[in-house]
Each structure stands twice: as C-alpha cells, then as structure tokens.
Amino acid sequence: MHLAAISFVGHENDAAFYAVNVVGTTNLLDALVQLPERPDRVLLASSANIYGNTARSPIDENQPPAPVNHYGMSKLAMEYMARTYRDRLNLVITRPFNYTGPGQDANFLIPKLAMHFAAHAPSIALGNLDVEREFNDVQMVCDAYLLLLAHGEPGEAYNICSGRPYALRYVIETLARMTSHSPRIEVNPAFVRANEVHRLCGNPNKLRVLLAKQGAVLTEPALEETLARMLLAAKGRTAASIN
Structure with a gap:
C-alpha cells in the first residue's frame, strides 16, 4: 500500500509534486518488480483531484480527467506511469475524495x-468560502484501502467517497453550533486559489458493488461525529501547549 505523497495542494514547491508523487512512485514500483517474491497486489493512492472542475456530479471513474493544479497533475501522471507496470504488478488505483480526522x-x-474553534480564536483567515467538498472520515478511507488491497480488481481505479458533499459555509456553521463560538471569518486573498476546484463529489457505486460481493460495507461516520473527535483532539493539544 503506497500512500506517501506531497498532498497539500498549496505546497510551495511545484516541482516537488512530481519528484515525490511521480518519480518516487516509479522508484518504489521498480523496487517491487525486483523482489524475489512480488506482492499479490499493490495499492496506489491517487486522488479525486485528477477530475478537476467538471459540471458532472457525482463523478464516477469514467469521468475524463482534467486536473487544474500541480497536485492533481502529478497524481494523474502517476496513474499513467503506473500503467507501464501492469504486466508485472497487480496494481489497484484508488481516488480518495476529501477526508479528514484527528x-x-x-x-x-x-x-x-x-483548532480555531476549539481555542475560541477571535478570527479565522480563509480562502474561497464558496466551495463544496466531501469531508469523509479518515477511518472510512483506511477501511476502504484495506478492503481494496485484499479484493480490488488489478488494473482498475476506484473512487473512495460517500457521495455526500458539504458546503464550507455549512461546516463553519456546524462548528459554531458545536462550540457555541462564532469567530470572525476573514477572506485572505493570498489563500484564494485561481485554479480552485469548486465542487468535488464522487459516485461510490463501483466500490460499493465490489464490497457487496465480499459481504462488506463501509461504515461512514456522520460529519458531526468526525468534527466532534477533531474538536476533542484540538482541545487536548491546546491544553497541552498551555501546560
């Protein structure tokens, strides 16, 4: 299972996306090919960012890729590069949509x-507020990785998603309700990306059909559950820094 990558879209070194996400993966696959006993399957984590901005929603795996940033471009390049190993390794590609957790x-x-809501910070500087994303729980994504590593069809790509997008403004309102705190929201132009993906919502049917054949179902925690765990962890970090 290969999860190592530069995954922060706003990373300051554009070339590093390709050095790590493409060349680094190439080096790993080369090493696996040379093993005396090759692995039964190799799971590669790509990204839903390869789809870019599209009017189609939810997005299934047949959507033509059209990445709009270096992160998405590097992940798509990684997918194409990996195809050259399909005759030697059983590769399963995953395309996780946004996920989070403590x-x-x-x-x-x-x-x-x-962190800002847990600390009752007076203000938060953000970028574009008018975006919609799935904010899935990291545990769901980890469970999907393990199931696909065991049962994924070699040569196939699978969205890891719930099909439930949330507007960023809704997330902010939910955190305000959960913490009884309403910080001032400031839009910092430096955080606004010209190549922003405005809506990213996936179609999970392909993955669900595969898992149903194995008698497996992914547990998908509600957003509020994930946020509650993150607030608790953030409060713990704040208390530790004070002590």
Whole structure:
C-alpha cells in the first residue's frame, strides 16, 4: 500500500509534486518488480483531484480527467506511469475524495477550522468560502484501502467517497453550533486559489458493488461525529501547549 505523497495542494514547491508523487512512485514500483517474491497486489493512492472542475456530479471513474493544479497533475501522471507496470504488478488505483480526522496537519482546511474553534480564536483567515467538498472520515478511507488491497480488481481505479458533499459555509456553521463560538471569518486573498476546484463529489457505486460481493460495507461516520473527535483532539493539544 503506497500512500506517501506531497498532498497539500498549496505546497510551495511545484516541482516537488512530481519528484515525490511521480518519480518516487516509479522508484518504489521498480523496487517491487525486483523482489524475489512480488506482492499479490499493490495499492496506489491517487486522488479525486485528477477530475478537476467538471459540471458532472457525482463523478464516477469514467469521468475524463482534467486536473487544474500541480497536485492533481502529478497524481494523474502517476496513474499513467503506473500503467507501464501492469504486466508485472497487480496494481489497484484508488481516488480518495476529501477526508479528514484527528491528527491531520493544520495546513489542511478542516483541522485548521477545528483548532480555531476549539481555542475560541477571535478570527479565522480563509480562502474561497464558496466551495463544496466531501469531508469523509479518515477511518472510512483506511477501511476502504484495506478492503481494496485484499479484493480490488488489478488494473482498475476506484473512487473512495460517500457521495455526500458539504458546503464550507455549512461546516463553519456546524462548528459554531458545536462550540457555541462564532469567530470572525476573514477572506485572505493570498489563500484564494485561481485554479480552485469548486465542487468535488464522487459516485461510490463501483466500490460499493465490489464490497457487496465480499459481504462488506463501509461504515461512514456522520460529519458531526468526525468534527466532534477533531474538536476533542484540538482541545487536548491546546491544553497541552498551555501546560
């Protein structure tokens, strides 16, 4: 299972996306091919960012890719590169949509929000507020990875998603309700991406059909459950920093 990558879309070094996500994966696959006993399956984590901006929603795996940022471009390049190993390795490609949970770096949107709300910060600087994303729980994604590593069809790509998108403004309102705190929301132009993906919602049917054949069903925690765990973790970090 290969999950290592530069995954923060706003990473400052554009070339690093390709050095790590494409060349790094190539090096790994080369090493696997040379093993005396090759693995039964190799799961590669791509990204729903390969789809880019599309009027089609929810997005299934047949949607033509059209990435709009270096992260999405590097993941698509990784997928195409991996095809050259299909005669030697049983590769399963995953395309996870946005997910989050306790422990995610505060560079990412939801943990940043959780930290600010947990600390009752007076204000939060954000980028584009008019976006919609799935914000799935990391545990669901991990369960999907393990099931696909065991049962995924080699050569196939699978969306890992719930098909439930949330507007960012709704997430902010939910956190405000859960913490009884309403910080001032400031839009920082430096955080607004010109190549923003405005809506990203996936079709989970292909994965669900595969898992149903194995008698498996993914547990999909509600957004409020995930946020509650993240707020608890953020409060713990705040208390630790004070002590």
